[in-house]
Amino acid sequence: MKQITAIIFLLSTGTAMAVDSPIVGQVQPKCSVYTETQGVYGHPLPNKLSTETADGGVAASIRYDIAQADYYKARITHPNSFSSSPTLTDAIAWTGSSVVGQVSVAGMSAYEAAKVTYNNVTEFDMTLAGSTWFTVKSSASYGYTKSLPAGNYTAIIKAECIAK
Amino acid sequence: MYSKVILFFLCLSLQAHAHEMTPTYPALAPSYIDGVSVAKMKLFNRREDVGYYQILVYTEDWLPISFASEEKIIKIGYNKTKSFNVYVRSVDLDKTVYICTVSKVFKGTNQIALVSSMICSKIKQ
Numbered sequence: 001m002k003q004i005t006a007i008i009f010l011l012s013t014g015t016a017m018a019v020d021s022p023i024v025g026q027v028q029p030k031c032s033v034y035t036e037t038q039g040v041y042g043h044p045l046p047n048k049l050s051t052e053t054a055d056g057g058v059a060a061s062i063r064y065d066i067a068q069a070d071y072y073k074a075r076i077t078h079p080n081s082f083s084s085s086p087t088l089t090d091a092i093a094w095t096g097s098s099v100v101g102q103v104s105v106a107g108m109s110a111y112e113a114a115k116v117t118y119n120n121v122t123e124f125d126m127t128l129a130g131s132t133w134f135t136v137k138s139s140a141s142y143g144y145t146k147s148l149p150a151g152n153y154t155a156i157i158k159a160e161c162i163a164k
Numbered sequence: 165m166y167s168k169v170i171l172f173f174l175c176l177s178l179q180a181h182a183h184e185m186t187p188t189y190p191a192l193a194p195s196y197i198d199g200v201s202v203a204k205m206k207l208f209n210r211r212e213d214v215g216y217y218q219i220l221v222y223t224e225d226w227l228p229i230s231f232a233s234e235e236k237i238i239k240i241g242y243n244k245t246k247s248f249n250v251y252v253r254s255v256d257l258d259k260t261v262y263i264c265t266v267s268k269v270f271k272g273t274n275q276i277a278l279v280s281s282m283i284c285s286k287i288k289q
Binding site: 028029030031032033034035038039060062065068071072083084154155156157158159160161162163164 | 181182183184185186187188189210211213262269271278279280281282283284285286
């Protein structure tokens with residue numbers, strides 16, 4: 001009798017349920033804007049600030065991750081004014097550019113030829129899924145042979161990702 | 165050796181700071197308030213240098229549209245996700261096209277050049 005009882009208990013423990021425990025995930029069509037390198041202005045001349053490497057600056061690098069092809073366009077605005085600076089009594093001449101750097105898909109290199117530029121804005125049609133790095137350069141020249149007053153200068157690059 | 169170098173650069177790239185907003189194509193649905201529609205959005209902040217994002221709503225021609233939300237300037241921590249609702253008057257439904265979030269930069273920061281990121285979703289028509 002004791003043996004039968006023991007066998008019944010053993011059988012009952014042997015009926016443990018196995019349950020699948022799935023890991024679920026979802027990739028939504030989305031755009032992520034990564035600021036990989038914040039730009040830094042070099043000060044090669046008393047009247048000039050520049051992100052060019054030759055001028056001691058660092059160009060900004062912005063990465064766009066696109067999860068779904070042809071859903072977004074990138075719009076990058078390089079600065080045409082300082083968001084904060086000491087009082088300036090003369091005009092600043094601004095130049096800048098936004099170009100395609102590294103790409104995760106070879107076809108993205110075509111973005112550079114197809115880009116649309118107006119004023120200080122550059123638009124790229126993100127027709128492929130993957131990562132694209134954009135290099136943004138900026139330069140500011142103050143008046144004619146005038147020195148920039150001492151103080152803190154801040155300029156803002158605007159990186160937009162707009163659903164089409 | 166090469167795999168270690170690749171791993172090192174991968175780790176470096178993980179230091180990047182990201183701004184994300186979903187869905188890409190939100191729908192404006194009737195809200196609990198009569199004559200007001202709502203879109204449910206989600207913001208993800210992986211920018212360590214940014215703690216605030218502003219919500220903006222635009223027409224197709226990038227003209228601003230009046231809207232309401234629990235907070236128009238969203239305070240969000242690093243690596244955090246926040247859901248928010250955007251309420252638009254039903255009379256503005258036809259002209260509402262973009263819902264955007266733009267990162268806000270602190271005034272008086274010591275950084276000389278800054279990147280402001282903006283992501284815009286397009287209303288599903």
